[in-house]
Amino acid sequence: MRRPILALAAVAATLAVNPLRAEPLVLKPYGPWNVDFGEDSCRMQRLFGTDEAKQQLVLQQFWPSNRVLLTVAGPAFSKFRRSARTELRLSEDQEPIRRTPFTGTFGELGDALVFESVRFEQAAEQPDEEADTPKAKGYSQMDPALGKQARFVEVRQGSRVVRLDTGQLDAAFKVLNDCTRDLLTSFGLDAEKHLTMRSEPQWLNRAALVRRIVAAYPSSASSQGEQGLMRMRVIVREDGVVESCTILKATSTRNLESPACDVMKRAEFAPAIDAEGKPFRALYATSITYMIP
Secondary structure: OOOOEEEOOOOOOOOOOOOOOOOOEEEOEOOOOEEEEOOOOEEEEEEEEOOOOEEEEEEEEOOOOOOEEEEEEOHHHOOOOOOOOEEEEOOOOOOOEEEOOEEEEOHHHOEEEEEEEEOOOOOOEOOOOOOOOOOOOOOOOOOHHHHHHOOOEEEEEOOEEEEEOOOOOHHHHHHHHHHHHHHHHHOOOOHHHHHHOOEOOEEOOHHHHHHHHHHOOOHHHHOOOOOEEEEEEEEEOOOOOEEEEEEEEOOOOOOOOOOHHHHHHHOOEEOEEOOOOOEEOEEEEEEEEEOOO
16 A cells, blocks of 8 residues: 655755766675564665675665665765755666655765655656555555566666666565565554555544644754654554554654654544454554755
8 A cells, every 4th residue: 555655844856867868887786685674674685886885775664565765875876965856767668766865874885865655666757745645455565576677776866877786676575575564463463454454544633733743843953954754653443543653763863853653642543444344453654754945
């Protein structure tokens, strides 16, 4: 299922596109895929390049979805810029996915680009504010058939092009799908019901509470220009009452702490409905983006 994204601030940016397509810097794998089945997320990561100049690709999910948090890091990305329109591709014949990245650092690898909620498909445009909006049925997951068509992960920003030579990604997508289903089970939820449900929990007073969250943007973080991506995971009971709320940081921050879970104590939900038409205890999850213009 496409999940709703709660955007707390927006940045409008344009990228001047060079009509001449630059040749990519092609980087070969430096090692195998590393799988991290964490308590709160699933990560597939792999190194590329050389021992002297390592780059890293990370695909991360926090619940079953057909979207990923995609991070690339290393010296090859040092001249890429925040808030500049960037193109992503998985193959030569795929229309570019146009996104605006966050920038930061990734451990010893240094400069990193972080792309929120990327869905790999034959689509020329995925607006940054596009939400994983609810569908009529249950959660969607990564498409292994699409992953099998992949040949690389290419990141292009103007004349700068870096291509990570991943090869086919169907196996990686399947691992993410298995891991996120297991995550639901670890939360004490029925994974099968989530994949086949008629409708997810419906946040009834969303507009009013989003205004409260926006108004509570931490001043210590905003004054220092600190930005971040977070995930909010809410367990909603069969009667629509919020049972628990958890905030997970998708990017590291020092002073930025979201007040969203305090606000969610006032949240009102219509419960999720399973394939048989009965309400059930379910996950409501969304992304929170703190971005300063």
